[in-house]
Amino acid sequence: RSLSTTARKSLTVGLIPADGIGREVIPAARDAILAVQNELPPVSFVDLLAGWDTFTRTGTALPAETVKTLKQECDCALFGSVSSPSRKVAGYSSPIVALRKELDLYANIRPVRSVSADSSKPPTTDLIVVRENTECLYVKDEKLTTGEHGKEARAIRLITERASTRIGRIAFELAKARPRKLLTIIHKSNVLSVTDGLFRESVRAVPPASNGAFDEVTIEEQLVDSAVYRLFREPQIYDVMVAPNLYGDIISDAAAALVGSLGVIPSINAGDNFVMGEPVHGSAPDIAGKGIANPIASIRSAALMLRHLGYASPADKIDKAVNDTLAPGKVLTADLGGTSSTQEVTGHVMKLIQA
Amino acid sequence: RSLSTTARKSLTVGLIPADGIGREVIPAARDAILAVQNELPPVSFVDLLAGWDTFTRTGTALPAETVKTLKQECDCALFGSVSSPSRKVAGYSSPIVALRKELDLYANIRPVRSVSADSSKPPTTDLIVVRENTECLYVKDEKLTTGEHGKEARAIRLITERASTRIGRIAFELAKARPRKLLTIIHKSNVLSVTDGLFRESVRAVPPASNGAFDEVTIEEQLVDSAVYRLFREPQIYDVMVAPNLYGDIISDAAAALVGSLGVIPSINAGDNFVMGEPVHGSAPDIAGKGIANPIASIRSAALMLRHLGYASPADKIDKAVNDTLAPGKVLTADLGGTSSTQEVTGHVMKLIQA
Ligand SMILES: CC(C)[C@H](C(=O)O)[C@@H](O)C(=O)O
Ligand SMILES: CC(C)[C@H](C(=O)O)[C@@H](O)C(=O)O
Secondary structure: OOOOHHHOOOEEEEEEEEOOOHHHHHHHHHHHHHHOHHHOOOEEEEEOOOOHHHHHHHOOOOOHHHHHHHHHHOOEEEEEEOOOOOOOOOOOOOHHHHHHHHOOOOEEEEEEEOOOOOOOOOOOOEEEEEEEOOOEHHHOOEEEEEEOOEEEEEEEEEEEHHHHHHHHHHHHHHHHOOOOOEEEEEEOOOOOOOHHHHHHHHHHOOOOOOOOHHHHOEEEEEEHHHHHHHHHHOHHHOOEEEEOHHHHHHHHHHHHHHOOOHHHOOOEEEOOOOEEEOOOOOOOOOOOOOOOOOOHHHHHHHHHHHHHOOOHHHHHHHHHHHHHHHOOOOOOOHHHOOOOOHHHHHHHHHHHHHO | OOOOHHHOOOEEEEEEEEOOOHHHHHHHHHHHHHHOHHHOOOEEEEEOOOOHHHHHHHOOOOOHHHHHHHHHHOOEEEEEEOOOOOOOOOOOOOHHHHHHHHOOOOEEEEEEEOOOOOOOOOOOOEEEEEEEOOOEHHHOOEEEEEEOOEEEEEEEEEEEHHHHHHHHHHHHHHHHOOOOOEEEEEEOOOOOOOHHHHHHHHHHOOOOOOOOHHHHOEEEEEEHHHHHHHHHHOHHHOOEEEEOHHHHHHHHHHHHHHOOOHHHOOOEEEOOOOEEEOOOOOOOOOOOOOOOOOOHHHHHHHHHHHHHOOOHHHHHHHHHHHHHHHOOOOOOOHHHOOOOOHHHHHHHHHHHHHO
């Protein structure tokens, strides 16, 4: 299996809607892929289980069967969203965190772009959060002990040169392909001089592209607290932001707030051999099952996934149809101030793709 | 030494301007205290050293003399801001983080409130971030090793029942004194079930006040990533937010962005026996020495410190003068869109206090 299109005779997509609105928006993403299938090798879909609901029924949040099928039969996947228990439940562990690790999907790429009705004006927010996806506090190496003054819990925050270098390389590649070619490294090395120090140094030390192209990239740095502050005050200062896992999680939600709704922010979890699209929003139990969830984040995640697989033209078609749906501001779900249903928005995007 | 006013025959305030604009704004805070001294026991000030500049001249960022004087001679202190080197410098370590630990100032209290010109309308943002101030990743227990694939760095994130309970108690006390009596616990227990699990459970388990008053407090919870998102979208849903150290650092900067400028956000670092005021902003090397830094955050920090020491009336006077300066929007520093200097703003506030 390879990420180069030439080697691919067919395209098998794993579908893991998981919980809540994931079940309503992943079908929309599948429809978007079907709508551009004439530009793809023969596409097939495999439905796979994961999530809290799966846990309550089967005792595991990520069945071995799901991982096996993804590894052996799929070229890529689309993941919906998971509901998590608010208290620790024995045996339960977040399936999305586990999948990222199992499939070594080390780069979480989250483009955040405002949609302005006037397409001649540049968007006010246009950035990509590149989040390291396998380590930091997400290694989930935690211990509980009892000390003199009660319980004590410790978690390990792991930052390695290898993971920081490979996420740095992805960030440089994305930055050099953009007009501004600006890369901002997010860290907190004024407190975490060793771990975040290693992160920033490893990113800075990414070897130049063979054609020297990284030389053109301007590197800046920002402490995570002031990065969030400045993101709200002057989002236009950012182009590509690269961050360790937890800061990336927070920064991408912060950036999403700038463009109107988490419901429009796509992501991919990308590794060297696999890519998984995932809307940035959660399972939204409060609106699940009502048919009003915004399908845009998932549809865009499908486009981002196709682009990463090498299919730029069908990805462009999906993205254009999405932008042409959002810009007039007529067919919108409630999170964007509209009254359209998930189906109406999806239908509108499909119509524009096929137009 | 006690935080009850009755025991106090005099008030000795340590002044630690540290670096950058800290040196311009701490004098303004001192002036504010002097302006209300007729309502205080005899006040004296002690100038103390700390910071990057101190490090480059003396080899230590926090001289033992400073800590000793604070402990033995001062009732409280005002800290400015520190510049940090962007690379790890042998022997350098953040003096503010060290002071919080040395003096066991376990609660970092950061009220964030919008100033609206129309004082009859409620402010859109009116919340308090209560940040645990001694542990989490700020224990700075980091190690660097070399593994098969290069360097590996690990940091310990420590969360104890004791520290979570005592910060929880402060948060409950603050919440119960406010009209809405709402407390939101910020965590990421969907990933950090052990450490953040302990934090949320310890806060929830804070024993009720002797008069049962905590019963009136409504408890909510929010994952840190969505808390930042919602902070930008619907800040009015928050009243008091309590968070482990690092989330609190990020959340308070995020909240600051909502009200116009970090330059107006005060804080105190409070322990059972000492309190230290500190503007939330940094040392701002880009504008340092120009006389244009906003003194409001420091002046408000002085008021917050006095209030915590039991001097509500002089604190009210300072706060009112600050609000009456900000609301008309005429005497403002550049960060708020004005053209006034640090001295002009300070002078205006002093005039209103004495009016
Ligand atoms: C559900 C949760 C474990 C996840 C994360 O923290 O990575 C989510 O917030 C995300 O951003 O994908
Ligand atoms: C200067 C830095 C160590 C500090 C912190 O992270 O606590 C600052 O950001 C703050 O919020 O007071």
